[in-house]
Each structure stands twice: as structure tokens, then as C-alpha cells.
Amino acid sequence: MNSQTRPSTAGAGVRWAPMALLRGAHDAAWRKLSTKIVGSLLGFLAVALTVIGATLYLSWQLEGGAAAINVTGSLRMTSFRLSLAVTGLADPRRREPAAAEVRAQVAALDSALAQLRHGDPQRPLFLPPSPAIRQAFDQVTAHWTTRLRPAAMALLGQPAIEPARAWEFQHDAEIFVADVARLVQQIEQDSETRTFWLRGSQLLLLAFATAGTVSIIYLLFNLIIAPVTSLQGGMARMRERDFEVRLPAERDDEFGELAQGFNQMADRLQGVYTHLEQLVETKTAALAAQNRELALLYDSAAFLQRPQPAEEMCRGFLRRLSDYFGADGGSVRILDPERGNLHMLVHHGLSPKLVEAEHCMKVGDCLCGQAVEKKITIVQDLRRMPRGAELECAREGYETVSMFHIYAQQQHLGMFNLHFRQAREFSQHEQALLETLGQLLGTAIENLRLGAREREMAISEERNLVAQGLHDSIAQGLNFLNLQVQMLEQSVRAGQLGEVADIVPALRMGVQESYEDVRELLLNFRTRLVEDSLVNSLQTTIDKFGRQSGIDVVLKADCDGAPFPREQQLQLLFIVQEALSNVRKHAGARHAEVILRDEQDFTLTVRDDGAGFDPLVLATQGEHHVGIHIMRERAQRISATLEVLSRPGAGTTVLLQLPRELRRAA
Template sequence: MLKPGLFAGWQKLSTRIVGLLLSFLAIALVVIGSTLLLSWQLEGSAAAINVAGSLRMDSYRLALLATQMDGGANGAQQVGEQLRRMERTLELLRRGDPQRPLFLPPTAAIHGAYAEVIQQWQAELAPPVRGLLVAGVRDGAQIKLIQQRSEQFVLRVDQLVHRIERDSETRTFWLRASQLTLLALALLGTVSIIYLLFDMIVAPVTRLQGGIERMRERDFSVRLEVDSNDEFGQLTNGFNQMADKLQDSYNNLEQRVQLKTSELELQNRELALLYDIASFLQQAQAAEPMCQGFLQRISEYFRADGGSVRILDPLRGNLHMLVHQGISEQLVETERCLKVGECLCGEAVVSKLAVIHDLRRRADGHTLQCHREGFATISIFHIFAQRQHMGFFNLHFRASTTFTAAQTALLETLGQLLGTAIENQRLQGRDRELAISEERNLVAQGLHDSIAQGLNFLNLQVQMLEQSLQRQRMDEVESIVPALRAGVEESYQDVRELLHNFRTRLQEGNLVTSLETVVDKFRRQSGIAVDFSADSDGAPFPREHQLQLLFIVQEALSNVRKHASASQVWVRLTDDQDFTLSVKDNGHGFDPAALETQGEAHVGVNIMRERAQRIAAQLQLRSAPGAGTEVLLRLPRAQRRAA
């Protein structure tokens, strides 16, 4: 009895087809295997017949050699070789050779006949031959005995050969029967498979095709009979269910089209609102007009009678009303600044969840200013930026209003867009403040490195001048005045250089063009020869990076003019795997170890290092007393950013 699970599995079309094919395959393999086995056995039997038949010729030859034996060594040797040859043949029949193949058929009669052949060989024919070989003398009686027993041995071998031949005839019959069976099986299997495949596949497919043709002609009442539980039965059942749904859909098609059209229009309006607000918030504008435009757009979309946007001050716990519309001045003054936890809006800040209040259903609604002004529904949606709560916005409705889940999600998304825009404004302001602070720091460092030191020198000279005048030492006055004039001139040049550096902007062109301009100006002002070379027509850097590189070159050339006492300067720009910029002179140089001990005192070097850090570059100073100085800036490829 089949189990229910097995019966259900057999009902599957794939299971039945696979089972049918495997059954035919198993039967075919059995018949083919038996055919191959019979063919192999027939080959072994044929080889055994040939080998056994050779024993008859070998027996006659043995008797002939024994008759011709004349007592010499040559005759005895031939008889011995023939004797061993026959023994090897008998051993081959006993052992068999699967590779040829060669073996005796596995029947009791054949193996009994072979045993009689072996017994007659060992007991009757072989002993007199061996005795003749031992005697070594021709004996007529012994030779006659060998001839008689050879005849008997040949008869015994003939019996063995005849039995092998009869067995081969029987196996040949079964081989032909197996081949006929295989042919009949092929014909029967082909017909059966065609019939079963037609019954299991073609007929159901034809029925399904007919149903589809009727449905194509809009006959949605067509239903097919389910007459099996296999895959085609399930497919037919699915076809009937599809026909039911198509009939229902066709009957309600107009209503569904109107519903989908309205949903699509609503989604298009939501997308248009999102696009409008997103593009509006991306414009450069102050916070108040940005929030005012935001509030106006969502109020028009949701047909709100009023609204407001409030910003949270987390340090003081205050909620400041930034913009408003559609609410009275009295309400604005009352709720211009709320504490977290006060009123309905302050409570919503604590929970940080969107809240929609129906004031007509609240027991304390008459105590709220919003309700007294005629508003029935107050909605509160929060403003977030990077999970940071920044405030919320209200929508006021004089009629009772509810929001769908899609509308609530839309308003929450709009709150995130507004929060991101406000946060971007704050970050931009901070970036501008940081940039101004950094530039002021660089200006202060430049003034300290040049003007402050020059003024300090002038102050000391003025004090010395005052003391000389008090002592009436005119010779000292005459030596101090030129120093004062030189100090004033140097300070004036420093001021002009600083003003030029901080007013420097990249000209139209590229970095190489701007560097050539700086180098030419340095040649004219200092009179120092400069060799400038670049293997690139301008590195693809952002303009801010190029400006920092230009400032570093200006500062390096300024140090050459002030401190190096050089007669030659080399400026090299190499744009290979890494970007490299080198400014080298042949001045008197200095000890880098001594420079490191000065720390922050050498402001010019620190300014160059800070500018290099801004663009993630590496700045090195190479120098030695009497060997000149090289400022080497390297920007690895991994740190470069394209313009």
C-alpha cells in the first residue's frame, strides 16, 4: 500500500515522466547488459574451442615426435618441448585469460569434461612420454602405447570441444533472443512514450491553448476541467483563477482606471511639491525667507488656514517662532517663545513624534488659544538634520482634518529637507568664519614675521637716536639715521609685499602662467637671476590648491630675498606620479637643526607648512651652511584632487 506522501509525489507530472523514463532505461540496461555478457562469454568460448582444438594437433605431433626419436639429444629435446607446450595449453584452459577473452563456459558438464581431459593427460598420456624421455632409448612397445593413448586423449579432447560448441550454440540463441527483445523493447517503448507524452502533455496543452484562444476573443467565461492533480492540473486551476480575476477586472476596469488615475495624479502632485521645495531650499537665501517660502508652499498644497515654523534652542530649551502666516498677532505674541514641554507644541518636542490634535475632541480644548481663534486641527511635524532635532512646523486647519499615511510620510520628508537646508546654511556660515579666521591668522603671522620685527628694530634705533641726541653725540646720530632710513624702506617693502601676496589671485590661464608672473616680478624687484622650468602645462588642481601653491612660492622667494644673499634661484615644477615643486638658491644656507630649535619663532616657515597642510602636501627644507637652501613640496597622487 502506497503512503499518502508517495502517492501525492507520484501525481506530479515530472515524477511520472522521470519514473517512466527510468523504468525503460533500467529494462534497456538489463537487456543490453545481458547481451554484452553473452557476447563476452561467446568470445571466451570461441577462444577456448580454438585452444582445446589445438590439443588434438599437439597430441598427434607428440606421438609423431616419440616415433621419430632416435636416442639422440635433439629428439628428446623436441619431445620435451612438445610435452611442456601441451601442459601450458591445459593450464591456460584452466586459468583462462579475461583480456583475450578466453575461458571455459561456467557449466558443470564442461568443467567435468575438462577434468577428465586433465585426468587422462596426467594419468595415461604424460607418464609414458616422460618414461621414454628418461630411458633415452627407442622402445617400440612404449611408442605403440603412446600412440594408442594419444588417440584416446584426442577423443577426450573432442568431447570437451563438442560440449563447448553446444554451450556456445545455446548462448548464441539467447544472444539473438536478447537482441530481439531489445528491438521489441525499443519499438514498444517508443510507442508507449509517444502515447503517454501525448496523454500527459500534448492533450492538456491543447486544452489550455483552446482556453487561451477563447479568452483572447474576450470570452472571460471560459473555464477548463481539472482532471488531474499534476502540474497541468495546477496550471489549469491557475488558468481558471486567472479567468475569474480577468473577468472581475474587466467588469470593474473603468472604476479601477479612475482610481489608479487619481492615485497617479496625487503622486505627481507630491513629486511636484517635493521637487519645488527641494529646488527652492537649494537657493542661496537667508533662513527667514527660506522658511517663509517653505511654509507658504506646504500651506497651499494642504490648504491649511495657518502655520508657523519654530526653531529649537537646545541650550536654553526655547522654541522660537521664526516665521508664521494665517494666525493672529495675539497668538504670535503669546507663543513667540515657548519652553520645551509647554502647550501642545512643547509637548511634541519632548516625544519628537509627529502629532495631529483634534481640538474639538480634547477636554481642555477651550483653554487653548488656538481653539479660541477657531482652529479645529493642529498638526506638528518635526525638523531633523542628520538625526538632530532642530525644531518643527505647524499647520492650522479651521475644519477637522485627517492625514493619510502617505501625507504624513510626505510631511516628515519635507521636514528633513528643511532641516538639511538649515543645517547647510549653518555649516556654510561656519566655513566662512573658519576661512576668515585662518586668513586673519596668516595675515597676523605675516605681519609678525615682517612688519613687527621691522618696527621693533626701528624702535630700538629711535631709542638709540634719542640717547645720542641727549649726549650730543652727532657721530652716532649720523650712523643711526641711515639705519633708520634703511629700516623704514625695508618695512615699506615688506608692507607692499604682504599687500601683494594677500591680494594675489590666479590669473586667467594655469598654474605655470601664474608662477611665471611671480618669478618675473621677483627678478625685477630683487635683481636675482631665476631659472624656471616646468614639465607640465598646468596641473589639474582646484583653484584654491593652486592659490596655496602660489603663496608658498612667493613666501620662499621672499625668504631668499631677505635672508639668503643668493645670486641664483632655481624653480622646478615636476608633474609625474607625484606633483613636486622645488625652490632652490645658492645662498649661504643655514643649519636646519638650529631652525627647529626656534619653534614658532620663524613665522615664514610655519606659514608655508600650514599652507602645505591645507592641501595635504609634504613640505621639506634642505639646507646646510654655505650650500644654499631648497624648499621642496611634494603632493602624492593619492592626495590629489582634480579641479
């Protein structure tokens, strides 16, 4: 039995579930404010239309009844005329007109009775649907069709009638008129009844209109105005910071949901306003802490960008951290990866004994060495360490020591410590701040090292160029003098005074040329830019060269491009000096010109009218030609190309070009 009843129960649940859902949806729909308002208005409209329709129907029936009274009343007048016409049939002299009148009145009576029987909706004209009226009309119709009309037609067919027959017809017509009068009276009574109902329906419509207006006003007030007024009052009290106000949420429509939302908002505002001062204090403290962090970051970044020695930079960095975090001591240690040592570069607030003990520490020793070895940040509470492993920091009275690393481009450079005599904990935010500061310090230290390496490389390259210059000028001159001295020594031993007399002027000329080379090198080494202007510096150099060599040199400059950095301007100046030195030594020229075209592309030309040379011979000499290699190295430093153009007897042109995509602005 159970196995048989379970399916039917499940089926019933399945059948009743949609009905329950539909009933719930129907109830939810009726709880909506819009449904209530629209339903009420539609109900009022339906009742109003019903009453108005009844009124119109009664008016239409009254209008048809009035027309029926008129037609029925005309039956009496027509009957009287018919009686008079029949009386005229007894007079032979009046028979023909009387006969025509009889026929006309009979036709009129037939037509009137037909209209009353069938009605006319367009006029409108119809008998009221009353059984008594219908019975009276049937009696009038029967009287006409069975008695009065046949009698009139029979009298009309006789050649002559007696006066008694005419008076008999007239008596029967009076009976017919009496029946018609009763019919008219019944129709009038029915019209009075319908007029009463029409007035009643009009009064009912007036009463309904009044009651409907009052009901709609009450409905709108109850459904809309009262909740809106209540909500407005609650909002007014809310504006006055009365967060205790609550709205009644007893309704099931939209205003009920709105009241619930208002109450929830009031609860939240009350909670927020209650804790507003605490929130303001918390936010203010957080904002102040953020401002202090930003000030520390900005001050530290600005300080680390200054040109200063590493010790002074680390000392200022450590002082700022100690002031911000309230540290009682600290140190900055630099890592020597080759020897595995940690050197204390600067310190603050540490005793001489502690500094002496930890001025150089091996990686892996103590907490600092372990932090470097494991590359982790350590904040150690020294009070929790075992007594047997007590550190020198703990014996000095510090309770907390922290170790943060110094990095630069993934390279570990060292670490810095902060010591506290009171227990100190660092939040994750503070640790992130200290790690960021460690990266700033590492970048600054790495920049100092890179700057030192760059200066070292610049000095090394400049010394290389100086050595090449000495080799190309003074070394060759001294080699020539050495050969002449050897020849002089051989001539003196051989007693050949004539050869001695020839060698001495050559020695004097060689010494003079070496002296001039030395003066020129010293002058070039002392060359500086005049007021950061390349054109003015070139003009000064050309003027000195003209006075010393006696060669006429002209400068033509057209400069509209962006200015060069000082290092590039110095290289250009040195190239011009070297080119002019070659003109003096090898060209034998009387005139030379330096042409400067500085627009988007930069072009520097040094041209002379000297003897020139064969470029093939220059190619065979390679890098050993006087000054050419030096000029090309200087051109490569500024990413420019240098080309030497010459022909025997046609002078020499040194052309330097720097395209706009490779130039750097100052």
C-alpha cells in the same frame, strides 16, 4: 463481550483501510485520460492479435492438411503399382524386376504411412486432429499391416505363384485403395471446414479492423478532439471578451481538470474585467499621488541645495508644503537648546496676533513645546480639545494643527507646523513624507551652519597667518626702529652729534625696509588666481617679484596631473610668495628658480644661489624663524610635506611634495 469485540473491529478497520486506498488509487488511475487511451489501444491490440493468431493457426493447419492429402493420395498410386508388381511375379521371366518393384513399393507405403502417423511440422505435414480421420487412418494402417503387407511379403517369398493368388492380392489392394480414398475424402472435408473457418476469421478480422478503426476514431473524438474543440471554442469566445463562457466539467480525467481551471480563470478574468475601470482609476490616482510626492521631494531637495539665507530657504520650503497639502498657514521654528526656546524663524498665513504670541516659545509650552519636549509628531484636531484648554490656534479658526520635527544627523534642530481651517488627517504615508522633508530641511540648515563655521575657521586661520607674517616682518622692523629711536634720544641728550649722524641713516633704512615689507604683505594679500590657472598666477607673481627685487627668477612647469581645487592652488601660491620673500630678505641671491612637477605626484621646488644657512641653527630657532612656520602650516592645509634644504654658501632649496594618494582633484 465489548472488550473482546473492539480489537477485532479495529483490526478489521486496519485491514480494510489499505484495500480502500488501493481501490481509490485504482479508480483514480482509470479516470486518467492516458490510462483510458492506453487501455483501449491495448484491448484492441489484444483482440487483433488473437484473431490474427487464429488465422495463422488455421492457415498452418490447412497447409499441413494439404500435404497430408498429397501423401495420402500417393498411397493409392503406390498400391496400384504394388498390385502390378505382384502380378508380374506370376511370370517367371519378369520375376526378378517384379520382386524388386514389390520391395520398393512396400518401402514407399511404409514410409508414407510413417509420415502420416508422426507428421512433419517443418513442411508442415500432419493429419487433422479429427477422431473420424484418426479412425480412418487407423483402419488403413491396420489393413496394410495385417493383410496387404504380409500378403505381399508372402508372395514375394514363394518361388512361383499362381495367377489366382495374384488376382486375389489385387482385389485386396483395391479394398485398401478404397479405404485410402475414404481417408482422403475425410481429410478434404476437414480442410473444407477449416477453409471455411479461415475465411470466416479473415472476414472477422476485416470486420474487427473496420469496427476498431471506427471505435478508435470515436474514442479519440470523444476523449480528445471534443474536449479540445470545446476548449478552443471557449478560448475563442474569451478572446472576444465573452467572459460568461464556461466549459462543462463533468469528466474525471485531465480534460476535466483543465475545464475546471479554465472556468476558474474565466471567473477571475470576469471579476478583474468587471472591476478593471475601478482598478485603473485607483492605480492612476496612486501613480499620480506618487508622481506628486516625487515632484515635491525633487523640488524641495533642489531648492534646499541652493546657496541662500536660512530665512529665505525656510520660507520657500514652507510655501511648497502649504501648496502641496493645502495648508492655510504654517511656521518653521528653530530650537535653542541652551535656553530651551523655540524661535519662529518664518511663518505663513498666521495672524500678527498669533505670531506675536508664539514668536518665542518655551519647550514644554502649548502643543508645539510638548511635541519638542517629547520628540513626537502631533496632528491635533482642535475641535476635540476641552473648552477650558482652548488654544490660540483654535480661536483663530483653525481646526487642525500638525507638528513635525526637523532633524539632521540625529540632532534635533526644530520643528515646522501646518495649520488647516478644515479638519485634516494625515495617513502614515503622508506622515513619513513630511518626516523625510523635515530631515531634508534639517540637513540644509546644518549645511548652512557648517558652511558658516567653515568660513569662520578659514578667516580665523588666515588672520593667524597674517598676524604671524606681521610679527615676522613689520614687528621686528618696528622693534629695531624703537631701539634706534631710544639710542637717538640718548645721543641727543648727551650732545653726541656724531652718534646722531650714524643713527639717522639706520633709521631711514629701517623705515624703508618696513615700508617694503608692508607693500609686499599688501601685495600678497591681494593675490588672486589668474583664470583659475596656477601656472599663470605663479608667472605673474614671479614677474612682479623680479621687477621689485631685481632678482632673476625663472619658472619651470611640467603639468600633466589633474587640476587642484582653488583653495589648494591659493595655498601653493602663498607658499611660493613666502619663499621668494625669504630669498629677498635673507639670501642675498642673484638668481632663483621655481620648478613645478605635476604628474601623479606633485612636487614644488623654490631654489636660489644665495648665502644659505646652517639647518642646525634653523632647528634651534623652532617656529620663530621668518616665514618657515607659515609655509609649513599652509603645506599641512593641503596634506603636503615641506622641507627646507640649505648649506652655508650653497643656497637654499624649499621642497614641497604631495603624493598622489593624498591629492584632491578639482
